[in-house]
Amino acid sequence: MRELPCGADLLAIAREVLLAELLPHLPEDKVLAARMVANAMGIAAREAAQDPGWIADARARMATLTGDAAEPLRAFATAIRAGAFDPGTPRHAEAAALLGEITRARVTVSAPRALGKG
Amino acid sequence: MDDARRERLAMWLRAAAGDASLAVTAMARLSGGAIQQNWAVDVVRDGAAEAWVLRTDNAATLAVSHGRAAEFALLRAAFAAGVTVPEPLFLCTDAQVIGAPFFVMRRVGGIAAGHRVVKSDTLGGGREACARALGRELARIHTIRPPRADLAFLGDPPGDPGAAFIAGQRAALDRQRLPHPALEWGLRALEREPLPPVAPVLCHNDFRTGNIMLDTAGVTAVLDWEFAGWGDPHADLGWLCARCWRFGNVSQEAGGIGPRGALYEGYAEVSGHPPEHARVLWWELAAHLRWAVIALDQAERHLSGVEPSLELALTGHLVPELEWQVLAMAEARAHA
Structure with a gap:
């Protein structure tokens, strides 16, 4: 029901205008700020375009791993600190895989180049 | 004025x-x-x-x-x-x-900006010579040892710098608004492999590309001493070599500037002994954790409304990539 183009699309096209049309005309001391604005727009656009389903999935898996459905993220972090998922423990591989997936999802938004994308 | x-x-x-x-x-x-x-x-x-x-x-x-x-x-x-x-x-x-x-x-001249430095084949006298010079600089810093009345403001040296690091980072994580399991994962990996004791030295604690001024002849100035403190000398080497401080030029392991071997050789020229590589690697993982926690703190200055700033806000978005590296390094340690 929302108007098109969507927010992610608007951010992407606005970023293109900023980089291609405005940046070349900015004084040297404003270039860094403009690049930061472009970077922020890129992050926001990727976040808007990402399916947020991974968050609920990750919380559910953390709850299963820790037995804490109320604050699964905190419980997961606390359990890792306590050594509950150290190498050699039964759920080490499961915890490592989950951490890899949630970190990948966040890197995809914040720094896709680190994954060889963008 | x-x-x-x-x-x-x-x-x-x-x-x-x-x-x-x-x-x-x-x-x-x-x-x-x-x-x-x-x-x-x-x-x-x-x-x-x-x-x-x-x-x-x-x-x-x-x-x-x-x-x-x-x-x-x-x-x-x-x-x-x-x-x-x-x-x-x-x-x-x-x-x-x-x-x-x-x-x-x-006042001394030179170029410090990381992105420029790592692109240059001539600054610091060339990559090999520059990495060697950085090793010598660090070894000279590490000749400063406690106790020193003139540096009494640094407090007592930590008995176990590695354990003190882990405790400090955990305390900093406990202050954040959200838990960070990937950073906990990295800290726990370090905790499982405690470092043997070491004689404390003065560590610069921010000795990295961007804080070292260079011209084509060599190093002109080591800058930004505000984080200096007593600690494990390998912490400085790990901070310099950490992938997150190579400014994208990851194949040059000494700060994106030059080869790691040359850095170690330069260090040994002054100190009389090469650094312990395994210990440097421990501190490289520590470096990613430390930088991530600093980035969280900087983002918090924006998030809290104390200092609204685009630069601080974007710093928060460095954390996922640092965590990605932390997971890879912890995994590598587990299989080493």
Whole structure:
């Protein structure tokens, strides 16, 4: 029901205008700020375009791993600190895989180049 | 800086330099942010032109102004140890002269900006020579050892720098608004492999590309001493070599500048022994964790509304990539 183009699309096209049309005309001391604005727009656009389903999935898996459905993220972090998922423990591989997936999802938004994308 | 302050400054400098005819011929603001100010000060002292830098705090941040006296003491200790730093000249702790304590050091030329430095094949005398020179600089810094009355503000050295690091990072994580399981994962990996004891030395604690000024002949200045403290010398090597401080030039493992081997060789030239590589790797993982926690703290300054800033806001978005590296490094350690 929302108007098109969507927010992610608007951010992407606005970023293109900023980089291609405005940046070349900015004084040297404003270039860094403009690049930061472009970077922020890129992050926001990727976040808007990402399916947020991974968050609920990750919380559910953390709850299963820790037995804490109320604050699964905190419980997961606390359990890792306590050594509950150290190498050699039964759920080490499961915890490592989950951490890899949630970190990948966040890197995809914040720094896709680190994954060889963008 | 208004005329009255400039005149008081000139009078103070005449007394400090022991030259009643010293003249300040030019002053220009160099850089600095919310906390510090740097001024280029040109003087004629004993009839000869000299180029200095004055470092001070903004009046609004007087609460941290003891930082300048500490920085001056660190520069003096480093200069005396043969580290390439701007020669520290005079310290003024009297806030009445220009509104805040300040110190004066010699001005040196060069390029520090990380993205420029890692692209250059000639800065620092070339990649190999520069990495070697960085090793020598670090080894000279590490000749400064406790106890030192002039550095008493650093406190007592930690009995176990690695354990102190882990405890400090966990305390910092506990202050964040959200838990960070990937960072916990990295800290736990370090905790499982505690480091044997080491004799503490002065660590610069921010010795990295971007904080080291270079020209084509070599290192011209090691800058930014505000995080210095007693610790494990390998922590400095790990911070410099950490992938997150190679400014994208990851194949040059010494800070994106040159080969790791040359860094270690330069270090051994001065210290008499090469660094322990496994120990450096421990501190490289630690470096990613530390930088991630600093980035979280910087983002928090924006998030809390204390200091709304696009730069601080974006710093928060460095954390996922650092965590990605942390997971890879912890995994590598688990299979080593």
